Amino acid sequence: MSPASEPILATSHLTMRFGGVVAVDNVDFSVAQGELRCLIGPNGAGKSTFFKCLTGQLRPSSGSILFDGEQIGGRHTHEIVARGIGIKTQVPNLFEGLPAYENISLAAARTNRADAAARVADEVLELMQIPEIAGDTVGTLAHGQRQLVELAMVLAGRPRLVLLDEPAAGMAGEERARLASVVRNLAGETTLIVVEHDMDFIKDIASTVTVFHRGRIFIEGHVEEIMAHSEVQEIYLGKETNAAA
Amino acid sequence: MAASRYWRGVALVAALFLAILLFVPARFDLFEVLQMTQYVVLAIYALSLAYIWGFGGIISFGQAGFFGLGGYAFAVISINMGDTTVPFLLTIALCFTFAAVLGYFMFYGRLSDVYLGVVTLVVTLIMWKLINHTAGPEYAIGEARLGGFNGIPSIPIMRVPFTDREMDPGEMFQYFMGLLIFVYLLLHVLIRSKFGRIAISIRENEVRTGLLGYDIRRYKLLVFSIGGALGGASGAMWATYQTFIDPNAFSLEMSAKCLIWVMAGGVGTLIGPIVGVVALQYLSLKLGETAFINNLVILGIVLVLLVLLMPRGIVPTAHDWLRKGLALVLRQPSRERAQ
Numbered sequence: 001m002s003p004a005s006e007p008i009l010a011t012s013h014l015t016m017r018f019g020g021v022v023a024v025d026n027v028d029f030s031v032a033q034g035e036l037r038c039l040i041g042p043n044g045a046g047k048s049t050f051f052k053c054l055t056g057q058l059r060p061s062s063g064s065i066l067f068d069g070e071q072i073g074g075r076h077t078h079e080i081v082a083r084g085i086g087i088k089t090q091v092p093n094l095f096e097g098l099p100a101y102e103n104i105s106l107a108a109a110r111t112n113r114a115d116a117a118a119r120v121a122d123e124v125l126e127l128m129q130i131p132e133i134a135g136d137t138v139g140t141l142a143h144g145q146r147q148l149v150e151l152a153m154v155l156a157g158r159p160r161l162v163l164l165d166e167p168a169a170g171m172a173g174e175e176r177a178r179l180a181s182v183v184r185n186l187a188g189e190t191t192l193i194v195v196e197h198d199m200d201f202i203k204d205i206a207s208t209v210t211v212f213h214r215g216r217i218f219i220e221g222h223v224e225e226i227m228a229h230s231e232v233q234e235i236y237l238g239k240e241t242n243a244a245a
Numbered sequence: 246m247a248a249s250r251y252w253r254g255v256a257l258v259a260a261l262f263l264a265i266l267l268f269v270p271a272r273f274d275l276f277e278v279l280q281m282t283q284y285v286v287l288a289i290y291a292l293s294l295a296y297i298w299g300f301g302g303i304i305s306f307g308q309a310g311f312f313g314l315g316g317y318a319f320a321v322i323s324i325n326m327g328d329t330t331v332p333f334l335l336t337i338a339l340c341f342t343f344a345a346v347l348g349y350f351m352f353y354g355r356l357s358d359v360y361l362g363v364v365t366l367v368v369t370l371i372m373w374k375l376i377n378h379t380a381g382p383e384y385a386i387g388e389a390r391l392g393g394f395n396g397i398p399s400i401p402i403m404r405v406p407f408t409d410r411e412m413d414p415g416e417m418f419q420y421f422m423g424l425l426i427f428v429y430l431l432l433h434v435l436i437r438s439k440f441g442r443i444a445i446s447i448r449e450n451e452v453r454t455g456l457l458g459y460d461i462r463r464y465k466l467l468v469f470s471i472g473g474a475l476g477g478a479s480g481a482m483w484a485t486y487q488t489f490i491d492p493n494a495f496s497l498e499m500s501a502k503c504l505i506w507v508m509a510g511g512v513g514t515l516i517g518p519i520v521g522v523v524a525l526q527y528l529s530l531k532l533g534e535t536a537f538i539n540n541l542v543i544l545g546i547v548l549v550l551l552v553l554l555m556p557r558g559i560v561p562t563a564h565d566w567l568r569k570g571l572a573l574v575l576r577q578p579s580r581e582r583a584q
Binding site for chain 1: 456
């Protein structure tokens with residue numbers, strides 16, 4: 001394996017149980033440095049739980065998570081984030097009473113002094129093309145803008161691996177296109193894993209897609225191939241298939 | 246711009262406190278000075294909770310635990326040492342450490358807010374129960390007998406730092422008022438620091454703060470420990486002010502009063518809880534002077550009205566009213582000009 005394709009993240013037999021329910025079931029997943037990977041699957045497939053295991057919000061029941069060669073499974077969230085993993089959660093998770101700029105500079109302040117944090121915040125606002133809402137209180141912003149602010153917060157921490165949980169949800173055409181462009185530009189220098197339901201958005205940004213179903217990886221492949229896959233279509237329509245069982 | 250306005254407000258309050266410090270002993274009689282000294286001590290006690298609740302999102306139902314511990318620790322150390330300055334500092338350090346140990350188990354044990362409130366309450370009640378059972382002569386630390394429900398009498402009066410001279414009531418008021426100003430400014434500096442901003446962000450959104458890579462347990466622990474140290478300091482001041490401390494310092498009533506002062510004054514402000522202490526303690530005093538009705542009934546009604554009419558507290562509500570009133574007054578002349 002060449003250094004360029006070496007996985008930055010690799011899970012092995014990763015399992016997360018809630019009592020009798022197995023939300024993530026024996027998942028072997030890896031993503032290469034600089035890759036942009038999409039995860040799809042119906043609601044309840046285990047995608048968000050998988051993300052929570054990766055970020056230490058949940059302690060996996062078993063299995064391992066290697067990030068850049070280091071075991072991070074079961075570590076605390078702040079330790080994992082400090083190693084270079086950032087997450088945008090499914091429901092925007094922001095400091096509602098603060099302006100967008102404050103939200104972002106607070107994120108940048110973890111690794112920067114005040115003046116440097118302000119500079120990083122300005123850069124990220126430019127990158128996300130949202131400097132016009134910098135002074136607006138986050139609680140008053142539209143859903144799509146809030147999604148962009150949260151992504152800006154994640155990027156302000158300069159992560160090496162970015163996890164995006166439904167980043168395009170609730171976004172209109174222009175905002176969605178802006179987000180797709182930002183995500184595409186990030187790929188290469190940053191590794192991204194994007195959970196999304198919007199197939200057009202996925203086609204816009206990714207080439208490789210992993211399908212989750214019932215806590216397991218059902219199939220992995222090129223986006224066109226996956227979208228043409230009859231069983232994947234059935235999974236999304238909620239029909240039972242032999243392959244999924 | 247906003248920052249300079251913030252500090253102007255803080256400086257204004259500090260200047261007002263300084264004026265009170267300078268003029269009260271000369272212009273008021275002994276009883277009033279003593280009464281105001283009490284308000285100052287309780288204001289620092291209220292600030293101990295106001296800080297952890299309003300700026301760290303930690304609700305302690307047992308803040309009296311630190312108040313009582315501070316009172317007893319100061320009593321024991323000062324009786325044994327015969328001094329007050331070093332015992333005062335040692336008391337603060339002891340209460341900080343106790344809060345840090347208790348906080349370690351709560352925050353590193355990932356206790357949720359409700360359980361945290363319950364644990365602080367239970368720990369305080371255990372302390373209250375324990376100290377009530379120390380009546381026998383065998384319960385003595387050095388020369389200080391704990392005295393059970395009778396408490397510890399003859400606690401040394403606060404001395405002028407690093408001298409043997411006891412403060413008179415006017416000096417004690419000024420010393421305590423100086424400490425209140427110091428605590429008020431110190432807390433504002435803390436709140437506006439990077440540490441303070443992160444503590445507030447934990448209050449606002451604990452999950453997101455953790456996802457930004459901040460160790461929320463460490464921040465909460467430090468906020469809680471600072472609150473414990475302040476609670477202990479106020480307990481020590483209470484003990485030397487009264488020259489007496491008894492288990493009531495640990496009581497549920499002391500914890501509840503603190504919550505009420507902070508709530509009534511306004512959570513998320515520092516001046517609010519000070520106003521809450523003065524307003525409600527003054528009201529209690531005045532109601533206590535009237536014999537025709539139980540003052541607790543009246544106080545209860547006042548509190549219910551406060552919660553209903555000023556749910557955010559006296560200071561934030563008064564601030565809103567003032568701003569709206571000013572806006573109305575300023576708009577009036579411009580309308581007249583337009584006409």
